[in-house]
Amino acid sequence: MRIRELVRSFEPYRVVEEDYPIRLDKNESPYDLPGWVKEEIFEELRELSFNRYPHITSMPAREAVASFYGLSPENVAVGNGGDELIGYLVRLFEGDYVVTTPPTFGMYSFYAKLEKVPVVEVPLREDFTIDGDAIAEKAGNARVVFIASPNNPTGNSQPEEEIVRVLDTGKPVVLDEAYAEFAGRSLWRLIEEYPNLIVLRTFSKAFSLAGVRAGYFLANEEVVDALYRIKSPFSVGIMTVAAVKVVLRHYDLVERRVAKIVEERERIRRAFREFTYPSDANFLLMRLDAYEFLLEKGIVVRKLSGRLDGHIRVTVGRKWENRKLVEALREYLEVEGCG
């Protein structure tokens, strides 16, 4: 038996966070679902047959998402997290390569590499905005262009006119809006105008369902139809469907939590304005090389590299966690002589 060289070239997953009390490294919601919402999910589940496979094209979940947006289920695809859908979006379209805009979310190039599709990188500008003209220039024979807005790990939203510039090429564009609830804006309505636009969203962040695994995209019927020809048939289980249906009924709760997270985000940013970039997401990019220092204090954040060497990405946590973070970073600055 020999494992393929391609597979061996991937790093094994590392688990670092479990030993640390404060985990601000994965952009999860710091708030679990309240017990009464979980009870509603359990009620849904009680009615379902666990011995049967879930619906083959996830119709119950797609209907729930579609009615939330006032769309047809033909415009909605649901996956086992947004990650699964990214894996399929790399495989759906004709073309020789995918376009990404680093520094950005790593899963676009992860799946491209796995699929042996070259990645053409069009770096973000100095201010982390995308360069629509430069992307359009490179889009020639692209399968798909990935744009995250708000972008992970930089936190900024991308200007609508730059996104439209790319959409006007007619090439498939995945607009990854995993953090859109925290930005308070979304361009999903453009799917009616642009059949080449795929808006990717997730239940992992604002909706507190990272552990359940649910993501979706909104797009033209043809793209959704194509996805369901190749998607692993039963990857969205009945527990995921039940959770999605219930959380969509409680969007008011999601909105209140988003408001709290945004308030906390701005509080942290004010404390370290000099070292922190503006953010439209549930995390902050900081120009502080404080990863190891924070780890020693029991706080896990994301250490960045490459163009963002010496930076950390910090997820906004609960109030007490953020207080500990601010205290630790103040101490770091004192030790470093910057305070």
Ligand code: PMP
């Ligand atoms: N897109 C971006 C930009 C993300 O940061 C994430 C999660 N880290 C995802 C998509 C996918 O999230 P999930 O698979 O949990 O839905």
